[in-house]
Amino acid sequence: MDTITLTRPDDWHLHVRDGAVLKDVVHWSAARFGRAIIMPNLVPPVTTTQAAIAYRERIMAALPPGSDFDPLMTLYLTDNTPAEEIARAAASGVIQAIKLYPAGATTNSDSGVTDIAHCAEALEAIAAHDLTLCIHGEVTHPHTDIFDREALFLEQRLAPLLDQHPTLRVVLEHLTTKAAVDFVREGPSRLGATITPQHLLMNRNDLLAGGIRPHHYCLPILKRERDREALIAAATSGHPRFFLGTDSAPHALEAKETGCGCAGIFTAPIALELYAQAFDQAGALERLEGFASHFGADFYGLPRNTQTITLERAAQAIPASLPYGDSTIVPLHGGHDIAWRVATPNPHSA
Ligand code: NCD
Ligand code: ZN
Numbered sequence: 412m413d414t415i416t417l418t419r420p421d422d423w424h425l426h427v428r429d430g431a432v433l434k435d436v437v438h439w440s441a442a443r444f445g446r447a448i449i450m451p452n453l454v455p456p457v458t459t460t461q462a463a464i465a466y467r468e469r470i471m472a473a474l475p476p477g478s479d480f481d482p483l484m485t486l487y488l489t490d491n492t493p494a495e496e497i498a499r500a501a502a503s504g505v506i507q508a509i510k511l512y513p514a515g516a517t518t519n520s521d522s523g524v525t526d527i528a529h530c531a532e533a534l535e536a537i538a539a540h541d542l543t544l545c546i547h548g549e550v551t552h553p554h555t556d557i558f559d560r561e562a563l564f565l566e567q568r569l570a571p572l573l574d575q576h577p578t579l580r581v582v583l584e585h586l587t588t589k590a591a592v593d594f595v596r597e598g599p600s601r602l603g604a605t606i607t608p609q610h611l612l613m614n615r616n617d618l619l620a621g622g623i624r625p626h627h628y629c630l631p632i633l634k635r636e637r638d639r640e641a642l643i644a645a646a647t648s649g650h651p652r653f654f655l656g657t658d659s660a661p662h663a664l665e666a667k668e669t670g671c672g673c674a675g676i677f678t679a680p681i682a683l684e685l686y687a688q689a690f691d692q693a694g695a696l697e698r699l700e701g702f703a704s705h706f707g708a709d710f711y712g713l714p715r716n717t718q719t720i721t722l723e724r725a726a727q728a729i730p731a732s733l734p735y736g737d738s739t740i741v742p743l744h745g746g747h748d749i750a751w752r753v754a755t756p757n758p759h760s761a
Contacts (some may be wrong), residue, residue, distance in 0.1 A: 412696050412755060413724040419716040420683060420703035422447035424545070424584050424605045424656030426675070429453050429466065431736040433473040436661050439679035441480035443753065445716040448545065448656070451510050452519040456487035460499040463506055472566075483507040488666065489522050490529040494536035501540035506710060508543040508582070509533070513551045513568075516560075517630040518660065519676050520547070527572055534572075538579040543711060545582045548591065549631055558615075559630045562590040569594070573602065582710070585610065585658045587631040589641035595652060596645070597697045603710040605656025606646050608685035609676050614639045625667045628740050629660065630674040639728060646702055647695035654707035657682040663738035678743045681729055684751040685743070687722050691751070720753060727752035 424448040427437045432596060433448045440447055449470065451457035457466055463484040470482045485508045486492070486500050492509075500506040511530075512523035524530055537544050548569060549560035573581065583604045586592060595604040610631060614636045618627045627633065659682060660675030678685060683703070690699045708715045731746035732739040 414721055415687065415696055415699065416597040416719050417700045418704035419443075419445045419718040419720050420655060420660075421445050421707050421716065422657050422682070423582065423654055423711075424450065424607075424658045425450055425679070425706040426450045426452070426658070426660040427470060429469065432661065433469060434737060435736060435740075436659075436677075436679060437470060437473050437480070438475050438478075440657075440659070441474055441478045442478070442718060443683045445718065445719065446481040446483050447711075448508055451485045451487035452512065452517075454519055456489075456519065457485070458487050458489055458492065459496060460486065460503050460506060463500070471686075474570050484493060485510045486542075487512070487522065488530060488533060492524055492530065492533045494532045497533055497536035497540060497542065498621070499553055501542055506542070507633045507713075508545045509537050510629070513547065513549060513564075515551045516547050516549045518662075527568060531575075533722070534576050534579060538576055541580070541712075543580045543582055545584055547585075547685045548583050548632075557632055558634060559661065561586075561588050563592060565594045574663055578723050580710075582656075584656060585631060586642060586653075587634045588638045592641045592645045592653075596650065597740055598652075600652070603652045603654065603707075604645075605654060605658070605707075606642055607656065607658045607676075608657075608678055608682055608689060609633065610639065610641075611646060611689040612640050612685060624656055625669075625672040626674060626676065626743060628667075628674055629658065629676045631654045632674075643689065643693050647690055649695045649698050651700055651701070651709060652708040653702065654710065655686060655703045656707075661740050663735050663740060664732065667741065676743050677740055680733065680742050681727070681731060681744070681749055683720070683753065684722065684727065684749050688749060691724075721755045722751050723754040724750060725752050725754075726750060
């Protein structure tokens with residue numbers, strides 16, 4: 412198969428930031444994806460419906476003319492999010508999900524949840540209003556080994572949460588371990604999961620062996636090869652509760668290439684092509700459409716997109732850096748080639 416035509420995909424986990432850089436990043440996603448779940452970890456975080464509506468307007472204003480990209484907004488859950496705020500979010504019509512960051516788990520998560528028990532009423536309201544809870548699934552005790560944080564979250568936090576909220580719809584985001592794949596497979600039908608392109612294509616050697624590579628650093632951190640293999644098996648299995656979420660997370664070059672670099676990998680310009688590469692390597696290109704374009708919409712109870720996008724097997728040079736406000740940004744594999752590119756509709760060229 413040298414070309415593949417898909418229903419236009421959606422991105423179920425995306426960071427587009429705010430302010431001057433918004434217009435430098437959001438067009439990449441809009442050129443490929445119909446919709447995206449927009450993460451709320453701005454500074455300060457998007458904790459109210461009013462703030463989410465205003466953020467959505469700034470995103471819409473930053474889109475290229477004529478774009479029909481639809482940002483699906485989220486609220487950032489805190490220890491103090493009132494149930495009434497969840498009701499307002501549901502009534503807004505533009506908020507699809509509430510995001511749970513354990514406090515301190517990742518970039519801009521300081522206002523996150525310190526103890527899920529504090530959120531019982533908000534979680535009940537999320538279920539009652541048929542919104543979705545998206546979870547960054549890592550425990551945060553400083554003494555816990557960074558490579559164990561996701562697996563421990565499953566037993567210590569997620570299993571009890573699913574038990575205590577038996578109708579809550581949950582997306583466990585950016586799976587990185589075989590343990591998480593197994594947990595989702597064995598979990599209830601109201602539990603879905605997203606998988607990023609970097610976790611399908613790389614393991615921790617790509618981060619640390621032969622030199623430290625800050626542009627391969629994200630959270631949850633890359634894991635072992637056997638974990639990557641489990642993620643590939645899940646994504647290419649046709650199982651409808653595993654779907655696409657890039658977690659494209661832009662940071663300026665100087666915030667990545669420094670003594671204490673930020674977590675986050677910028678994949679938006681080539682994310683769909685990266686997934687095509689991963690599925691192609693697994694001999695499963697025919698399964699890409701379900702993962703990229705059908706299963707996420709089905710899980711969220713939204714209609715599938717009607718347009719299509721065609722990818723072709725043809726080398727594309729990934730720019731070594733791209734504009735990012737006053738600075739620049741390095742996309743994943745910047746300066747290298749990738750074997751796939753978008754044929755139609757014409758994406759913005761790099
Ligand atoms: C994300 C970011 O930069 O906002 N970083 C990351 O490594 N994935 C936050 C997140 O999703 O964890
Ligand atoms: Zn993220």
